Amino acid sequence: MNDRDERRDWDLQFKFSDVIADFAFWSDWRDKASLEVGRNVPFERVPYGDHDRQWVEIADCGGSGGQLVPVFLHGGYWRALTAEGHRCCMTGLSAFGPKCGNVEYRLMPDFRLADLVSDATAAVTALAGIFPESSKLLLVGHSAGAHLAVSAALNPGLAGRIAGVVAMSGVYDLAPVARSFLQDEIGLTEEEISTHSLIGKQPGTPLICVVGGRETDEFQSQSRKMAESVGAAHLRVRGAHHMNILSDLNSAKSPLIEALGLWLNNAGLPEEVDTIAK
Numbered sequence: 001m002n003d004r005d006e007r008r009d010w011d012l013q014f015k016f017s018d019v020i021a022d023f024a025f026w027s028d029w030r031d032k033a034s035l036e037v038g039r040n041v042p043f044e045r046v047p048y049g050d051h052d053r054q055w056v057e058i059a060d061c062g063g064s065g066g067q068l069v070p071v072f073l074h075g076g077y078w079r080a081l082t083a084e085g086h087r088c089c090m091t092g093l094s095a096f097g098p099k100c101g102n103v104e105y106r107l108m109p110d111f112r113l114a115d116l117v118s119d120a121t122a123a124v125t126a127l128a129g130i131f132p133e134s135s136k137l138l139l140v141g142h143s144a145g146a147h148l149a150v151s152a153a154l155n156p157g158l159a160g161r162i163a164g165v166v167a168m169s170g171v172y173d174l175a176p177v178a179r180s181f182l183q184d185e186i187g188l189t190e191e192e193i194s195t196h197s198l199i200g201k202q203p204g205t206p207l208i209c210v211v212g213g214r215e216t217d218e219f220q221s222q223s224r225k226m227a228e229s230v231g232a233a234h235l236r237v238r239g240a241h242h243m244n245i246l247s248d249l250n251s252a253k254s255p256l257i258e259a260l261g262l263w264l265n266n267a268g269l270p271e272e273v274d275t276i277a278k
Contacts, residue, residue: 030243044057068264074141108187147170150198154201156204169245171222174188208233233263233269248276
């Protein structure tokens with residue numbers, strides 16, 4: 001296989017705008033659903049640094065949970081998208097706690113991956129400082145956000161403040177990313193790949209790897225490998241792909257939210273659940 005063919009094959013694993021037929025529909029859904037949440041729920045923004053993307057926002061979504069504070073970290077392949085554009089996830093996550101956090105961070109290529117990991121860690125640390133010590137944070141990351149959520153949980157300074165990490169549709173081995181179209185956009189270095197790949201790195205908190213049943217082979221493989229490498233839980237969402245799986249965080253009564261509740265309470269976990277995406 002020549003370099004061009006190899007590049008095309010890796011692009012088919014990562015370039016969702018080309019491989020997901022309803023990509024535009026679900027991108028539009030995410031934006032509209034997030035705007036709707038923003039119109040109905042007040043958000044308080046708290047900076048954790050001087051850059052205009054170094055902030056967290058806290059929302060009271062009316063949840064009835066106890067001491068958990070769900071915290072969402074968005075995706076975008078480390079180089080795109082916004083926290084505000086993922087407010088749609090707050091609706092379902094409110095099942096785990098009355099207040100939810102939403103993390104913004106700086107982006108590549110203007111900043112390097114170490115900066116983004118530092119931002120995720122600083123944001124979670126800031127949230128831990130806002131809420132009383134009796135509160136535990138539940139980190140929920142999607143795509144690149146899953147990578148950042150696990151990376152933040154590796155920080156020993158956060159030991160005891162994180163109840164668990166839900167890593168959804170994540171990338172944990174960065175070497176394949178550098179073989180795809182994304183390398184032209186973010187320019188991963190060999191040092192970054194080595195330092196920030198996560199397979200085999202055990203966070204100091206329970207971890208569950210979630211993946212859609214219609215994800216590309218690479219994403220399904222990475223999810224299984226990450227879970228197996230650290231003895232984490234694994235959950236497959238039937239019918240979900242990389243984009244519409246976010247709709248399963250938009251309802252507090254979705255099968256995914258219900259399964260995560262079982263996992264948090266050590267009450268047994270199914271291997272698969274159904275998506276609510278239509």
